Amino acid sequence: MxxxxxxxxxxxxxxxxxxxxxxxxxxxxxxxxxxxxxxxxxxxxxxxSHMAEFTIRGRDAIQAYSGLVCSDVEKIVPGRGRYGMMLNDSGGIIDDLITIKLAEDELYVVTNAGPAARVAERICGGNPGAEDVSxxxxxxxxxxxxxxxxxxxxxxxxxxxxxxxxxxxxxxxxxxxxxxxxxxxxxxxxxxxxxxxxxxxxxxxxxxxxxxxxxxxxxxxxxxxxxGYLLSGQDFDESRTPLEAGAESFVAWDTPFTGRDALLEQRERGGYPLLSGIRTGDRRAPRPGFAICLGDESVGTVTSGTYGPSVGHGIGLAYLQQDVAAPGTGLNAGPKHIAVETARPPFYGQGTCRT
Amino acid sequence: MFPAECRFTKDHEWIRDDGGQHTVGITAFAAEQLGDVTYVELPEPGSRLSAGDTAASVESVKAASDVYAPAGGEVCEVNEALDGKPELVNQDPYGEGWFFKLSDVDADELEQLMDAAAYEQFVGEHSE
CATH class of the missing domain: 3.30.1360.120 (Probable tRNA modification gtpase trme; domain 1)
Known part of the structure; x- marks a missing residue:
């Protein structure tokens, strides 16, 4: 430990x-x-403090790092951070992360504890300008x-x-x-x-x-x-892509990055499951691992679920077939078939993060 | 530490003779393990339960678990206050946080349950 x-x-x-x-x-x-x-x-x-941090210094080092992340690192303005994901060759999500541009030639990258070793290998391997400061x-x-x-x-x-x-x-x-x-x-x-x-x-x-x-x-x-924020290792892992995780808005299609070809192919093919918000009508909560059904037919799986203290009802995230993912669809969850409805996060709308 | 007038199960329910009717709830240890209780599903009044039957379920922020009937009997009353105030289970597990009451309980079945001293030892052996 x-x-x-x-x-x-x-x-x-x-x-x-x-x-x-x-x-x-x-x-x-x-x-x-x-x-x-x-x-x-x-x-x-x-x-x-369990989370991982990396510094990346110099033009070449930044460019090498950019190729590992699906968001557009080059376009980040100094003094700002940007959310992104690191993918494997198949487009699977190794981790999500925040890239902060401290200065024109200096990045600070924050990633999660679970996949930290694998992430460190990717970021620092063969990149002398990258350092794991975790x-x-x-x-x-x-x-x-x-x-x-x-x-x-x-x-x-x-x-x-x-x-x-x-x-x-x-x-x-x-x-x-x-x-x-x-x-x-x-x-x-x-x-x-x-x-x-x-x-x-x-x-x-x-x-x-x-x-x-x-x-x-x-x-x-x-x-x-x-x-509706995702938890690394729970709401996604390498078996899920940013398209499935509902993170397409963080994919910079016009930049080169690892996993891009696989994502393009998946986007073209369509029909993939989509991470969606779900809510109950009472205080019961959907729980991770619960099957989601439309009537008797299985249409997805819950990855996160809890009672939402500020909203007063059960909330969760679930990978759902796209044909039932539209907000307002009536479904049921888990062994007791509790009634849930798809809903677009955030479930709580009064957060002060932007004020 | 645990009330002497109650009997206890290995699943951390308590049952107490309240003058003919028997009141059932979950122990302070169980409530502590669950953390903040957010929802309690209670049995139908009038339903007939055997010892060990799933009688209720309790959800906390962290987890959900079933509550079993410590003894057989007929559900004669349920604690409707838990509907709006499930936190009573944490605040007062042997008092206002009770779950349901049973009538027609077989005294022999109660004899097979742990008394407070035995339950305290059981908890000591099964925690950590």
Whole structure:
């Protein structure tokens, strides 16, 4: 099991620690519903130090990296980040990621824990300008409508001017950090990348604010599911393509990237299953692995599903045959055939992430 | 730690004689394991259950699981308050968070269930 630099903080806070892709991480502190509501109304800190980060420096290195990602890396404006996916030759999704252009000749790439080894091999293999900085980088997400004023109050003035999906270098009490106005909750928020040694002090300083509480993986999951955000390894893996995952808008067709030919062929052929939102009419939840049926006929499978605390009903994501994927289609889910209806995410529309 | 007036199952239900009728719920240990309860499906009043029958189901944010009848009997009342306030299961598992009541319970079947001391030991052996 791997431990983040914040492990002792979580234990002291009473966090219930679980194994997440080989990392010991808190699933909850006071309770998922509490932490979820707190994030939507105030601000929560999440330890995401298990995630992977890479720096890519120089024109050639950036160009080599661009060929690994289906979004248009070259067109990212300095100071901005862009969502994308790394594909295999068959168009299967190895991981999703965010590419931040810190400067004209410098990228910062953030990927997930599960496929980190495979991703590192792809990004760094044969690319001397690429470096895996995960081992000495901690990541603290602060998310919630009050997160801006908290960071500004901590002297990170840049947080006051960053717009959604903008990022920059900054400093906190003399420690260098990267601040990105991104997140996984739908709320106004930031991801802070900092050296391992500095992480506990930064965590404690944020935590000391009355409005800030720690939140675990459980709330992170309900928050992201309400937004319809995908979870790597759960909503997709290498057996699914960006077209199936509903991520076609992140595919830059006019750029060269690994997996492009296979995607073009799939687009041409059509008829692939499509990741779609589903909702129940009551508090029951669809669960990952539930079969989705139209009457008795199986038409898909649930990949994510939970009770949505801010919407008050069950929500989920499911790969569905395209002929039943249109919003408003009545279906049933799981062994008890609970009634579900297809619905277009986000399920929760009042998120503050763009404000 | 567990109420002495209840009997317990290995599936973490409790049953208590409330003067002829028997009240059934899930233990504080089960509620803690489930986390925040978000939905409870209760049996039909009037339905007849045998010991071990699936009687109810409980969903939390994290998981869903079935609740079994600790003993046979007829469902004479269900806790409709759980419909709007499933969190009662977490807040007061032996009180306001009860699930349903059984009549005509066979006392011999109750004898086969664990008492509080035995259940406490069972939980100790089966957690972590």
């Amino acid at each position: 791997q431990y983040t630099p914040l492990h002792d903080e979580h234990v002291a806070d009473g966090g219930k620690v679980v194994d997440f892709h080989g990392w010991a991480l808190p699933i909850q502190f006071t309770g998922i519903l509490d932490e979820h509501a707190h994030t939507r109304t105030k601000a929560s800190v999440f330890d995401c 081992a000495h980088t901690a990541k603290i997400d602060i998310q919630g409508p009050l997160s801006r004023e908290i960071l500004v109050g901590e002297g990170i003035a840049e947080a006051g001017s960053l717009k959604y999906f903008q990022a920059c270098r900054a400093a906190w009490r003399g420690t260098e950090l990267i601040v990105s106005r991104t997140g996984y909750t739908g709320e106004l928020g930031y991801e802070l990348f900092v050296a391992n040694e500095a992480a506990p002090a930064l965590w404690r300083a944020l935590r000391a604010h009355d409005a800030v509480r720690p939140a675990g993986l459980g709330a992170r999951d309900t928050l992201r599911t309400e937004m």
